[in-house]
Amino acid sequence: NAGVTQTPKFQVLKTGQSMTLQCAQDMNHEYMSWYRQDPGMGLRLIHYSVGAGITDQGEVPNGYNVSRSTTEDFPLRLLSAAPSQTSVYFCAVGPTTGELFFGEGSRLTVL
Amino acid sequence: DAKTTQPPSMDCAEGRAANLPCNHSTISGNEYVYWYRQIHSQGPQYIIHGLKNNETNEMASLIITEDRKSSTLILPHATLRDTAVYYCIVRAAHSGGGADGLTFGKGTHLIIQP
Numbered sequence: 179n180a181g182v183t184q185t186p187k188f189q190v191l192k193t194g195q196s197m198t199l200q201c202a203q204d205m206n207h208e209y210m211s212w213y214r215q216d217p218g219m220g221l222r223l224i225h226y227s228v229g230a231g232i233t234d235q236g237e238v239p240n241g242y243n244v245s246r247s248t249t250e251d252f253p254l255r256l257l258s259a260a261p262s263q264t265s266v267y268f269c270a271v272g273p274t275t276g277e278l279f280f281g282e283g284s285r286l287t288v289l
Numbered sequence: 290d291a292k293t294t295q296p297p298s299m300d301c302a303e304g305r306a307a308n309l310p311c312n313h314s315t316i317s318g319n320e321y322v323y324w325y326r327q328i329h330s331q332g333p334q335y336i337i338h339g340l341k342n343n344e345t346n347e348m349a350s351l352i353i354t355e356d357r358k359s360s361t362l363i364l365p366h367a368t369l370r371d372t373a374v375y376y377c378i379v380r381a382a383h384s385g386g387g388a389d390g391l392t393f394g395k396g397t398h399l400i401i402q403p
Binding site: 182211213220221222223226236237268270272275276277278279280281282283 | 321323330331332333334335338378380381390391392393394395
């Protein structure tokens with residue numbers, strides 16, 4: 179039982195490149211979300227989903243796309259990476275939006 | 290969501306109980322108190338939550354005052370592995386939805402001393 183699995187754990191991109199951060203869960207929870215954590219800023223919600231086929235924007239959605247074709251997976255796509263997107267990204271899953279289980283994080287550097 | 294206030298840092302001796310306070314004087318009747326912690330470089334970890342009654346699980350106890358304006362998270366026998374930033378969050382529990390997500394403030398950096 180892996181819980182919440184994020185890949186990759188580390189990634190370096192050049193400005194303008196695109197990539198996808200993967201999030202997979204085996205907990206069968208409907209709610210999945212993506213946060214980013216920057217020094218001194220706390221965690222901020224990027225996008226979230228309340229079930230397959232349903233996604234919505236959080237606090238800081240610009241520059242990111244998401245989709246939810248299955249209950250298990252919730253990928254986060256960076257369309258054209260910018261240095262401002264250098265951050266640690268966390269996927270969070272839960273039965274409610276209050277009780278969340280977080281992945282180990284994906285550390286992204288954009289040069 | 291109601292605002293919370295926590296001390297920026299606390300020390301506790303290993304083996305003793307760690308009591309982490311949180312003030313949430315503007316909490317609404319439908320808002321829960323959630324506690325998370327984040328050990329360095331890891332994802333936040335859910336600890337416990339409660340509405341008005343005291344709660345206990347295998348990790349900690351949550352004591353909420355009768356007026357619900359403050360709460361205390363208790364780690365009964367702190368170990369070095371409990372060194373982390375502890376976040377107190379107040380929000381209404383939703384079974385789905387919530388564009389505001391969880392608001393993580395600066396939390397309390399708890400340092401367990403050997």
